[in-house]
Amino acid sequence: MRPCLPKTISIIALVVLSLLPYNAAAQLLSATKSQTEETPKTEPDSLGRRTPQGTVNGFIKAISEEKYVRASQYLVLSRRSYRKEKERIRIAQAFQRLLDQKGDMEVTSSISNKESGKTDDDLPPGIDKVGTITTNNTVINIYLENQSEDDKPALWLFSDETVSAIANATIDDDTFLDRILPTTLKERKLGGVPVGHWLVVVVMTLLCYMVAWGIVSLISFILTLVWPKARTEKITAIIEAFNLPVRLYLAVWIFISATQRMGISIIVRQRFSVIIVTIAIVSFLMLLWRLADLLSIYTKRRMTERGRISAISVILFLRRTTKAAIVIAGIIAILGAIGVDVTAGLAALGIGGIALALGAQKTMENFVGSVSLIADQPLRVGDFCKVGDIKGTVESIGMRSTMLRTQARTIVTIPNGELASSKIENYAHRDRFLFNPVLTFRMETTPDQLRFLLVEIRALLYSHPGILNTPPIVRFTGITADAMKVEVTSYIEANTFDDSQEVQEDLLLRILDIIDKSGTGLAYPSQTIYFAKDSGNSAEKTTQAEDTVKQWKEKGELQLPKFDPKHVEEIKGSIRYPEEGSVVKPREENELNIRYP
The missing domain is CATH 2.30.30.60 (SH3 type barrels.)
Known part of the structure; x- marks a missing residue:
């Protein structure tokens, strides 16, 4: 997978950021804030020291133009010895030198651009930490402090604690870069920085990417050697998805570490910091993009193998939606990295999203x-x-x-x-089919006739091969105004609905035979006036049913209230189904897995 959009995003971001002037972020941020904030306007400071970000940007700009007296106005110089111009210039130059050698300043966009400074850190109000300097195994924290009272406009300066530590710090004579660069590249300057520093940054960019490429390639090669699954198509695709994003992120990390140790000017590093952060954001977004592609391809393949074609359209839609969300999040993150206040844009996007959601609710x-x-x-x-x-x-x-x-x-x-x-x-996923007829018998039905019916219907269900091998329920459940009610509950074992209908039909016909044999009949569902003589129940069949029940009682074989398990085993599968004379041939009977006596 080699998606083009992430690479296009990264190229465009690099070109735009390289063309931006250093103070473009601050100007864009100021323009956005002036349109969105409704707080009363304060008198602007000529040096831009109303916010921590403005102070850092102003100091970096002053030392890049080698205006060290102006740069000293961003420092708290409260001691009497600092009032001399020569001393002020010395401290500003020492500050620059320490930042060049072993300093680390936060990215401009991450420094607060509010007069109140950061309020979500662990520092007291009016104090912000914007970087560190490591010298002689000692870490100097770079603090900005608001020097104004609460009722006056903010004035952020590098704190007295930071300035005192800088004034007393030991400064190395030369950095690694000073020792290897020729005199011509050190004396000629561009933007207040020796030309050699700019050239080294360009060379280091290429070298860091090549080193990162080599490390990632080596790790991938080792994985394929020690992990057999890494050679499969699935794992190979995952490694491929991580390859380029990890390579870019590793190159950024190596670049930051190398340039700081080589002594690249803080001016160059601070200007390139926005581009570095942007590349890190793009590499992460590229990883998300590739993982979305990989996950959608894998899921689509699984759905195709399972025959769930309807799920493929949803997967494609979700992939497009995820990619759109990645692009939007990437644009917002990059704008935030270069210092543009995206609060108003997010608010407008949220309102537009609500309106769109309401309109497309259905x-x-x-x-x-x-x-x-x-x-x-x-x-x-x-x-x-x-x-x-x-x-x-x-x-x-x-x-x-x-x-x-x-x-x-x-x-x-x-x-x-x-x-x-x-x-x-x-209905398609039923593992059995319910057989639940409710039989109503004539009011003239005798108790022994009911016993005969209960026993014979249960025997039918036990012995029928189409009934699931669970105890059927045949109960005399009540006497209504016009009938005796018997309820049957059992389950038909069949593969399809049509098969279950065939078994149900056979069961109902056999139940009608049992009812006829008992000498009684089904009750009429409504009251009926008969003008003809009613023959009533069959006396002969009634006597036969009663004799049969009497014999069961004498022999101790009345299968009520439950059937004897031995008797169940004796009669199980003894009914021929379909009945003799059916058009179903023996071969078809074998296919239905039906046992015959």
Whole structure:
């Protein structure tokens, strides 16, 4: 994977930042603040010392122009000996020299541009830390301090503690760069800095990238040797995704460490700090970009293998959305790195996002619904289901809606947002089919006839091969105004709905035979006036049923309230299904896995 957009972003960012003047960030920031803040305007300071960022920028600009008297006005020089101009110049030059040799200043954009300074650090109010200097195994913290009273405009200067430490610090005679550069490159200056420093920065940029490339390549090679999985397509793609971003970030880290130890001028390092931070941001965004591509390709392949074609459109949409979010976040981060106040832009973006969300509420609801349908999988293409009052087979699951084909062969389109919040009854994933008829018998039915019916229907369910191997429930559940009620509960074992219907049909026919054999009949569902003579129950069959129950009782074989497990084993699978005379041939019977006596 070699995405072009991250490289394009990085090139554009480098070109724009290289063309920006040093104080462009401060000017952009000031322009933005003047439009957004409603606080009363304070009298501007001619040296720009109202904020910590303005003080640092002003000091760096003054030493770059070699105006050391002006640079000393950014320092707290409270001692009497510091009042001499020569001493003030000495301290400003010493400060510059220490920063060049072993100093580390924060990136301009990370220094506070508010009169109050930073309020979220551990320092007291009115004090900000903007860098450090390491000399003779001693660390000098660079502090800025607000010298004004609370009711007056802020005036930020380098603190007396920092200035005293700088005045007493030991300064090395020469840096590594001073020793290796020829005199011509040290004497000729560009922007207040020897030309040699600029040339070394350019050379160091190339060298640091080459060193980072070599380190990352070596690590990748070692991984392939010691880890066999690193040679697989999946792991190779992950290593490839991390390769360039890690290389850029490592090059930035090596560049910062090397230039500080070589003694590159603080002026050059401070100007390049914005570009360095931007490259670090771009490398991180590039990593996110590549991981989004890698994850979407892997997920899309998995969905294709599983046959979940409807999920691919959602994956592609999420990948595009993620990339758009990465680009927006990258632009905001880069603008913040170069010092542009993005608060107003974020506020406008938030308001626009709210307006867009309100306008596209239904669209977003349907999209979220489609994502939840694909994630939870309550239904799939080809499933027969019931949504509300609608029954049908799922034809397709799209980004906005799902289509069902009803039994009347019509197409019903249901928005995914509505579908995700509806009750979905899916018939396709049933592992068994419920057989639950409620039988009502005539009021004339005798207790022994009911016992006969209960035993024979249970025996039917135990012995039928189409019934799941669980104890069936056949209970005399009550007496209504016009009938005796018996409820049957068992489960049919079948692969499809059509197979279950076949078994259910056979069971109902056999139950009708049992009812006829008992001598009673099913009750009428309503009251009926008969003008003809009612023959009533069959006396002969009633006597036979009662004799049969009597024999069961005498022999101790009445299978109530439960069946004897031994008797269950004896009759299990003893019914021929389908019945003799059916068009189903023995070969088909074997395919149905049906046992016959």
